Amino acid sequence: MKWDEFFVTGEPMIYGAMVSIVLVSIAIVVGLTYFKKWGYLWREWLTTVDHKKIGIMYIISALIMLFRGGVDGLLMRAQLAVPENGLLDSQHYNEIFTTHGVIMILFMAMPFIIGLMNVVVPLQIGARDVAFPRLNAVSFWLFFAGAMLFNISFVIGGSPDAGWTAYFPLSSIEFSPTVGNNYYSIALQIAGLGTLMTGVNFIVTILKMRAPGMTLMRMPMFTWSILVTSVIIVFAFPVLTIALLLMMLDRQFGSQFFTMANGGMDMLWANLFWVWGHPEVYIVILPAFGIFSEVISTFSRKNLYGYKSMVFSMVIISILSFVVWAHHFYTMGHGAMVNGFFSVTTMAIAIPTGIKIFNWLFTMQKGRIEFTTPMLYALAFIPIFTIGGVTGVMLAMASADYQYHNTMFLVAHFHYTLIPGTVFGVLSGMYYWFPKLFGFRLNDKQGKLAFWVIMTSFNVTFLPLFFLGLNGMTRRMYTYSAETGFGPLNLLASIGSVGLAVGFAILVYNIYWSFRYAPRENNGDPWNARTLEWSTPSPVPHYNFAKMPNIENRDAFWFAKKSGKSLYTEEYSDIHMPNNSGQPFILGAIFMFFGFFMVFNWWVGAVIGALGIFIMMIVRSFERDHGHYIPVKEVVATEQRLRGEQV
Amino acid sequence: MKRRGLLLIAFSALLVFLSGCNTLTVLDPKGPVAKTQADVIIFSIITMAFILLVVYVLFVYMLTKYRASKAAPDYEPPHDEGKTWLEIVWTAFPLIIVIILSVVTIRSTNEVEAVPKDYQDQKPMIIYAASSNWKWHFSYPEEGIETVNYVNIPTYRPVEFRLYAYGPITSFWVPQLGGQKYAMSDMVTKLNFVAEHEGSFLGKNANFSGEGFAHMQFEVLAMNQKEYDKWVEDVKNTASDLTPDEFQTLLDTKFVGRKTYTSTHLTFLPPPEGEHAGHNHGDAASKSELDQFQMDQFGSENSGGGEMDHSGHNH
Numbered sequence: 001m002k003w004d005e006f007f008v009t010g011e012p013m014i015y016g017a018m019v020s021i022v023l024v025s026i027a028i029v030v031g032l033t034y035f036k037k038w039g040y041l042w043r044e045w046l047t048t049v050d051h052k053k054i055g056i057m058y059i060i061s062a063l064i065m066l067f068r069g070g071v072d073g074l075l076m077r078a079q080l081a082v083p084e085n086g087l088l089d090s091q092h093y094n095e096i097f098t099t100h101g102v103i104m105i106l107f108m109a110m111p112f113i114i115g116l117m118n119v120v121v122p123l124q125i126g127a128r129d130v131a132f133p134r135l136n137a138v139s140f141w142l143f144f145a146g147a148m149l150f151n152i153s154f155v156i157g158g159s160p161d162a163g164w165t166a167y168f169p170l171s172s173i174e175f176s177p178t179v180g181n182n183y184y185s186i187a188l189q190i191a192g193l194g195t196l197m198t199g200v201n202f203i204v205t206i207l208k209m210r211a212p213g214m215t216l217m218r219m220p221m222f223t224w225s226i227l228v229t230s231v232i233i234v235f236a237f238p239v240l241t242i243a244l245l246l247m248m249l250d251r252q253f254g255s256q257f258f259t260m261a262n263g264g265m266d267m268l269w270a271n272l273f274w275v276w277g278h279p280e281v282y283i284v285i286l287p288a289f290g291i292f293s294e295v296i297s298t299f300s301r302k303n304l305y306g307y308k309s310m311v312f313s314m315v316i317i318s319i320l321s322f323v324v325w326a327h328h329f330y331t332m333g334h335g336a337m338v339n340g341f342f343s344v345t346t347m348a349i350a351i352p353t354g355i356k357i358f359n360w361l362f363t364m365q366k367g368r369i370e371f372t373t374p375m376l377y378a379l380a381f382i383p384i385f386t387i388g389g390v391t392g393v394m395l396a397m398a399s400a401d402y403q404y405h406n407t408m409f410l411v412a413h414f415h416y417t418l419i420p421g422t423v424f425g426v427l428s429g430m431y432y433w434f435p436k437l438f439g440f441r442l443n444d445k446q447g448k449l450a451f452w453v454i455m456t457s458f459n460v461t462f463l464p465l466f467f468l469g470l471n472g473m474t475r476r477m478y479t480y481s482a483e484t485g486f487g488p489l490n491l492l493a494s495i496g497s498v499g500l501a502v503g504f505a506i507l508v509y510n511i512y513w514s515f516r517y518a519p520r521e522n523n524g525d526p527w528n529a530r531t532l533e534w535s536t537p538s539p540v541p542h543y544n545f546a547k548m549p550n551i552e553n554r555d556a557f558w559f560a561k562k563s564g565k566s567l568y569t570e571e572y573s574d575i576h577m578p579n580n581s582g583q584p585f586i587l588g589a590i591f592m593f594f595g596f597f598m599v600f601n602w603w604v605g606a607v608i609g610a611l612g613i614f615i616m617m618i619v620r621s622f623e624r625d626h627g628h629y630i631p632v633k634e635v636v637a638t639e640q641r642l643r644g645e646q647v
Numbered sequence: 648m649k650r651r652g653l654l655l656i657a658f659s660a661l662l663v664f665l666s667g668c669n670t671l672t673v674l675d676p677k678g679p680v681a682k683t684q685a686d687v688i689i690f691s692i693i694t695m696a697f698i699l700l701v702v703y704v705l706f707v708y709m710l711t712k713y714r715a716s717k718a719a720p721d722y723e724p725p726h727d728e729g730k731t732w733l734e735i736v737w738t739a740f741p742l743i744i745v746i747i748l749s750v751v752t753i754r755s756t757n758e759v760e761a762v763p764k765d766y767q768d769q770k771p772m773i774i775y776a777a778s779s780n781w782k783w784h785f786s787y788p789e790e791g792i793e794t795v796n797y798v799n800i801p802t803y804r805p806v807e808f809r810l811y812a813y814g815p816i817t818s819f820w821v822p823q824l825g826g827q828k829y830a831m832s833d834m835v836t837k838l839n840f841v842a843e844h845e846g847s848f849l850g851k852n853a854n855f856s857g858e859g860f861a862h863m864q865f866e867v868l869a870m871n872q873k874e875y876d877k878w879v880e881d882v883k884n885t886a887s888d889l890t891p892d893e894f895q896t897l898l899d900t901k902f903v904g905r906k907t908y909t910s911t912h913l914t915f916l917p918p919p920e921g922e923h924a925g926h927n928h929g930d931a932a933s934k935s936e937l938d939q940f941q942m943d944q945f946g947s948e949n950s951g952g953g954e955m956d957h958s959g960h961n962h
Contacts, residue, residue: 090858099668163855169832170815260832265923266816267831306729309738326921331818331828333836336760340753347745347752354741355734357702362733364709367724371714384809390695397748399755400687402826403673406818406853407692471687472672472822573672 003100008158011092018155045081047580049133050542051118052437054140055620058115059430061144064506065107068151070504073101074497081494083482093478094161095180101164102184106191107147109284109418112426114143114198115463117226117287120433121202123533123540124220126549131204132623139194141588149595153183157599160184163476166185166247166260168266171478173251182599185248192216192592199233203225211532213370216218220531220554221297221304228314229283232321236279241622243272252601258565274325279546282321285417286314288425289356289562292378295428298358298374298529300367303555306359313352321348329354330398331405333428339398346396357382372527373447376430380455382422388416398625406476409469415462427507435526437537444512450506464489464496522644530558533566537642543575543630546639575630587616667915672822677844677869679763687755700914723881746777759825762805763841767840771805774798775911775918778830778852779813779898781859786911790879793889795897795906798938802845808838811918813898818854821867827853833925835918842869860899882907891915 032038045053075096079088088096122130130136153159160180162171171181206227210219219227247269249255252585256264276370297304304310324375326334326342360382369375391413395404406412480486485561525534535557549567553559560567594609651671651898674689675933676682700865711717735933758764775786776798810830823948824840842848852863870878889908897903917923 053744053762059937090861094855094858145722162857167854170855175815175857203921236879260814260925265833265925267833269814300724303725303726303728305727306734307730309734332835334829335755336753339756342744343752343756344749347748351738351741351747358705358737359729361702361705361709361732362729364713366720366727367709367713367720368715369713382706383699383703387697393745393748394688394695397687397691397752397755399752399759399826400684400691402759402828403684403688403822405683405827406855463962467671470671470673472849472851474820474851474853477861479861543900569867 003318008154008155014155021155026235030628036484042134046585047582048580049129049137049580049584051122051130051133051136052233052540054136055115055118055120056437057140058111058118058143061147062108062112062115062426065103065111065147066504069100069108070105070501072096074102074501075098077494077497078456079478079482080490081246082491083480083484083487085479090478091161094163094476094605095159097476097612098160098163098166098180098184099150102150102160102188103162104418104568105270105280105284106188107150108193109417109426109515111143111147113229113422114139114195114283116291116426116433117202118230120429120533121205121223121226121436122209122218123216123436123536123544124223125206125209126532126545127205127209128552128575129578131209132201134581134584135201136205137195137581137584138587139197141584142194142197142591143191145588145592145595146187146189146194147300149190149592149599150183150187151413152596153180153187155597156561157183165270166249167273168247168264168269169260171247171251171462172259174259177551181477182248185244185251186598188202189241189244189248190595192237193221195233196237196241196508199230199237201314202230205236206230210528211545211549211551214532216558217308218551218554218556221307221310222287222290222531224311225286225293225314228318229286232283232318233288234255235322237284238275239272240276240280242379243276246272248598252598253489262418270329270332271325274328275322277328278325279318279633281322281417282317285425286317287382288421288429289314290426291429291432292360292381293363295374295378295432295528296363298432298527299370299372299378300364301370301528302367302463303558304357304359304366305363305460307554309355310359311354313602316352317349320345322351324349327396327398327401327647330401330563336398343396343398347393350389350393354426355601357386359434372431373442373451373481374428374432374515376448380451381424381428382594384424384459385417386419386453388413388420391416404469407469408473412469412477414463415458415465415543419458432527433533433620436524436533436536436538436540438515439522440518440520441526442510442516443518446506446513450503450510453506457496457503460496461493461500464493490599524643525561530555532557532567537639541642543577543635544577546572546635571585572632572636575631575635576627578627579625581625583616583620587613590616603645664718671850675823676844677848678841679765679824679839680759681732681757681823684826687751690751690900691748691751694748698741698744707771717768724956727809729904734955760839762839764796764806766805766841768802770804771807772801773807774800775809775811775835775910775913776819776830777811777813777918778817778819778856778863780857780901781820781852781863782817782897782900782903783852783863783865784897785865786946787879788911788913791910792879792886793908795903796864797868798850798906799868799870799875800840800842801872801896802842803961804872806840806842808828808840809918810838810919811920815856816854817852817856817863819850820853821848821850823848829854834917835920835924842867845871849938862902883909902949 032041045057048054072390076093079085079093084110111528118136122128124558158178160166160183162176166181169175206223208451246257250257250259250559256268258264258266260266270478293304324346326338327346329572330339395401395410397411430441431447432580468486473480473484494644532549547570549566550569556567590609590612594606594613597605597609659761674685676685696713747789748943775787775788782796785794787793808819811827811834812830812832814832817828817830818827819838820839824842825838831838832921846869848869850865850867852860858864886907886909888910894912919925
């Protein structure tokens with residue numbers, strides 16, 4: 001391969017990106033050296049197995065990816081702002097909408113949610129870490145390796161260009177000969193392995209590590225949502241991993257699973273992809289439901305309405321999520337019978353979702369509603385997500401879907417579910433749990449401003465797309481002519497997208513400003529909240545709970561506050577904690593290089609990488625690591641310092 | 648009251664939307680299939696608007712009535728586990744709506760998959776529509792003609808489009824005549840349309856298929872039977888045959904304009920249906936089969952007999 005094929009050339013934007021990547025890398029290296037932070041970085045972050053720090057790293061990665069995916073989105077909107085625009089050519093546009101989809105779903109929504117669940121779940125159930133802390137670090141570094149590998153495709157070799165769904169035969173080596181879709185299959189396999197491990201880890205954590213007295217039906221709703229989500233992950237992600245493996249074999253090893261010749265079946269790819277893809281939608285939405293449940297309950301000063309039906313409806317949704325996949329391709333030619341079945345199962349999901357919406361509304365009844373920033377996101381979710389939900393029911397009707405399918409109507413629909421659902425959810429969660437991690441709240445005024453700009457701009461951006469879709473505009477068109485009449489609404493949508501960018505800029509400023517100037521609060525419970533995580537001091541000491549709490553009911557912390565009784569009746573004792581380890585980071589790095597060599601069919605490098613991976617696994621197998629104990633004296637001293645109380 | 652403003656905007660948008668329906672392509676049907684679909688869409692929009700109304704009214708009510716700023720300073724919200732009868736109400740409410748919509752969906756899906764009701768006594772006219780990077784080939788086996796990137800059809804006559812693809816999955820969509828369906832390389836899918844209005848309707852590929860996807864449009868020209876017959880006559884008098892070579896050139900060219908021929912590629916390159924379907928014996932429509940059929944075609948031309956065609960196959 002020649003060097004001019006290796007690096008993507010000929011695009012000023014990409015040259016700019018290369019230069020900025022190099023500059024930022026140099027700046028990071030110089031900065032770390034100048035401030036003598038290499039040791040700090042290694043000790044406190046790269047080798048950490050602390051679920052809170054891993055959660056923070058997930059969230060930072062997600063925010064960076066939100067920026068990357070957002071720029072993709074802005075470029076798409078800029079290209080479509082006017083008819084016959086020449087900003088991007090077809091190939092570049094195709095790459096951008098592909099990476100926008102992949103990054104937003106797999107490298108933004110997923111890590112943001114996994115980050116929040118890392119931070120919150122052990123704290124909500126009274127655990128000192130997750131069940132397998134080392135595995136948790138492996139999960140993160142595999143995700144990070146996958147994300148980095150996917151992102152360098154932008155400057156080295158070229159990005160995938162067959163859509164985030166990568167339908168065959170378009171994504172086969174015959175129609176997509178660049179390495180772009182190799183990146184897709186390999187980077188997603190690596191990141192997907194990490195996600196699968198997270199699923200296993202959190203199922204075990206939630207089932208085995210709850211504090212004494214916290215029965216399943218006393219768990220906070222967010223933890224419930226994560227339990228259900230983890231089960232979906234464990235059932236759904238293996239399908240993706242295998243589909244991607246087959247894709248890799250097809251593209252790089254000459255197999256014929258999905259190709260046009262020799263009995264290959266392109267329809268099989270579509271089925272496998274969506275057997276994972278639809279549950280994936282619920283993997284990113286159910287945790288958001290959990291967050292909204294916590295936030296709405298806290299800021300209504302009232303317990304969650306219909307707890308049991310909330311749990312039950314999530315379980316139903318998780319089951320239904322596996323029997324609706326064919327609604328993504330009603331138009332593939334299966335008959336009315338099959339389409340009818342999938343229509344009914346799909347619409348059935350509206351019932352448990354509807355139950356949840358009403359339960360949230362009635363949680364607020366007779367409440368004492370406070371409009372904080374996290375609450376605003378949660379409140380905006382209800383009316384906006386309902387639009388996404390009802391248009392989903394419209395799309396579920398097979399006969400009508402023949403007219404919506406592949407159009408902007410569909411694009412509008414899923415942005416109306418994913419943004420008010422997932423994005424508002426994780427932002428709400430970020431504002432809500434931020435003080436738990438850092439000991440201060442994000443500035444409320446700036447946060448509200450960012451909220452209003454984001455919320456308004458979101459609707460300006462995506463509401464017009466419903467009408468464009470009904471007017472016959474298909475998705476993924478890189479240009480359209482003036483005669484189509486798509487111009488004005490597209491321009492409106494593009495203006496809205498600028499508003500979204502402004503809103504997120506305010507949000508970033510909000511975080512920056514608050515880090516510098518927000519008043520530090522010596523208060524573990526700044527929101528006057530209800531669940532167990534708020535009974536710890538903020539920022540949380542790395543062992544989380546000095547003593548194990550005793551749980552006697554739901555919202556135990558709330559009732560403890562009301563009655564003045566403490567949840568913590570035990571004596572202090574030594575605390576057993578896991579050791580840090582550099583292995584997960586090294587394993588992730590090897591995986592990244594292995595993946596890179598695989599992408600380019602550089603077998604020597606790939607074999608060395610694979611050997612490295614096996615050696616790491618062997619090393620780990622023979623390692624004896626029983627963790628360490630924090631002596632009781634140190635625990636008492638830390639608690640006294642953090643809680644400012646006499647122990 | 649920012650939220651009421653929001654509500655107002657949402658509903659006025661809906662109003663504008665419903666009043667402006669006729670200008671939206673999908674809601675401006677020119678045939679019974681698209682009409683059925685437009686009716687389903689309008690019906691579902693009205694139903695959904697009703698649901699939105701219920702949710703929005705409750706939402707605004709809760710937010711205005713129970714905000715902290717309106718509460719007494721010592722007001723303490725009660726503990727409330729929920730009332731079973733209320734939860735039954737809002738389980739039953741969406742359940743009933745889903746049942747109604749399910750009935751509508753299943754009926755209408757069966758309807759749009761079949762030949763439209765008033766036309767079932769007529770034998771549908773068959774047109775094969777095949778996509779290749781990045782164009783559409785239309786073959787009329789009955790008339791023995793083939794066109795590229797445009798298709799003429801008679802009005803008030805059921806037309807059965809049989810779809811397949813040379814290459815990536817595409818989706819054949821003529822919004823004003825009816826919804827889309829995929830065209831794939833390994834099987835033939837079918838779409839039934841009737842045009843009840845004369846005129847030109849824009850058709851397009853709706854499924855992303857690579858570089859030239861945005862330009863993969865075609866015109867459907869619906870004309871009365873007399874004009875249609877005249878057009879067929881004209882084609883037969885003026886156009887030339889589609890040879891395998893010419894067809895191969897067409898397949899290899901990225902973009903072509905409109906073309907018209909007096910024979911179809913179906914004779915030398917059968918669509919992937921019946922014994923030629925991808926999953927019956929392996930490699931329909933692949934390059935190798937294309938070559939195979941070209942060889943057969945030349946062979947049969949020399950021997951002059953159509954029946955000899957299949958004897959030459961060596962699968």
